[in-house]
Amino acid sequence: NAGVTQTPKFQVLKTGQSMTLQCAQDMNHNSMYWYRQDPGMGLRLIYYSASEGTTDKGEVPNGYNVSRLNKREFSLRLESAAPSQTSVYFCASSYSDTQYFGPGTRLTVL
Amino acid sequence: GEDVEQSLFLSVREGDSSVINCTYTDSSSTYLYWYKQEPGAGLQLLTYIFSNMDMKQDQRLTVLLNKKDKHLSLRIADTQTGDSAIYFCAAGAGSYQLTFGKGTKLSVIP
Numbered sequence: 001n002a003g004v005t006q007t008p009k010f011q012v013l014k015t016g017q018s019m020t021l022q023c024a025q026d027m028n029h030n031s032m033y034w035y036r037q038d039p040g041m042g043l044r045l046i047y048y049s050a051s052e053g054t055t056d057k058g059e060v061p062n063g064y065n066v067s068r069l070n071k072r073e074f075s076l077r078l079e080s081a082a083p084s085q086t087s088v089y090f091c092a093s094s095y096s097d098t099q100y101f102g103p104g105t106r107l108t109v110l
Numbered sequence: 111g112e113d114v115e116q117s118l119f120l121s122v123r124e125g126d127s128s129v130i131n132c133t134y135t136d137s138s139s140t141y142l143y144w145y146k147q148e149p150g151a152g153l154q155l156l157t158y159i160f161s162n163m164d165m166k167q168d169q170r171l172t173v174l175l176n177k178k179d180k181h182l183s184l185r186i187a188d189t190q191t192g193d194s195a196i197y198f199c200a201a202g203a204g205s206y207q208l209t210f211g212k213g214t215k216l217s218v219i220p
Contacts, residue, residue, distance in 0.1 A: 004152075042114075042198065042212040043153075090152055097141055099208065101152040 002026055004102035006091050012108045013081045021076040021105050023091030031094045032074035033058075034066060036087040037104075043090065049074055081109045112136040114201050116211035123219050128186040130214045132199030135180065139201040142175060144184045147196045147213070156184070156197075186216075194218045 004025045013019055025032065034046040035058075045058030049068040063085060065077045074093075078085060086109045092099040113135045122128045134142070140161040145153040159166045159173045159182070166173045172185040182201075186193055196215050202208040 040212060043210040045208075092153075097204075098143070098155060098158060100155065101145075103152045 004091055004093055004100055006089075006102040006105050008105060009103070010106045012110065013078075014110050015082060017081050018077070018079050019081065020078075021089055021091075021107075022073070023075065023102060024073045025091075025093040025100075025102075026072065027093060027095065027100065028071070029093035029095045029100075030071070032068065033092040033094075033099060034064070034074070034076045035090045035092065036060065036085075037090060038087050046076065046089075081107075083109045085109050112139060112201055112203075112207075112209040114199055114209050114211040116197075116199050116214045118212065119215050119217070121217045121219060122189050124189060124191060126189055128184075128189045128193065128216055128218075130184045130186075130197050130199075130216065132182040132184075132201075132211055133180055134182065134199075134201040134209075136201065136203070137177075137180060138203045139180075141202050141204065141208070142173075142182050143200040143208070144171075144173065145198040145200065145210075147198065149195075153198060189216075189218050191218045191220055 007022045030051045033048040035043040047066040049055045052071045067075045089105045091102040115133045143158040144156040170187045174183045196213040198213045199211040200208045
């Protein structure tokens, strides 16, 4: 039982490049989330998916898109990366009230 | 919206008790969580309390909730060097709507 997994662990992009961050959970959770963590800012919600087939914007959705591919997988796409998107990205999932987090993806945009 | 505040740093001696404090602004927050983040890792759920409770104890951890003052605290008894980490308080009216504090960095002095 791996919990929440994220790939890649590290990524360096040039401004304007695109990439997709992958997240999968094996806990049969309905809800999944994408956060970014910046120094001194805590965690901020980018997008969430309450159930398969639905997605909603969080606090900081601009510059991102998401896909809830199936119940297990929730991906985050940066279409045209900007230096302001340098951050650590965390995926989480929940069944009812409690969110469980993946190990994170450290993204640097040059 | 909800705002969650924590002090940024706490330093304690090994064997002492640590108390990490958190305040939140939205009285409708019914779910209150403490997460632990070790360097380079994701967030690990430590414990949680619902707003209809005043206290919850789980081994070395004690959570106290003062609903009137919207104040939450986490006490770690017999603090060990392995407890050194960043501790996040999170509050929300539902698991889709968690707001995280900026985190308190706990340093344990041997």
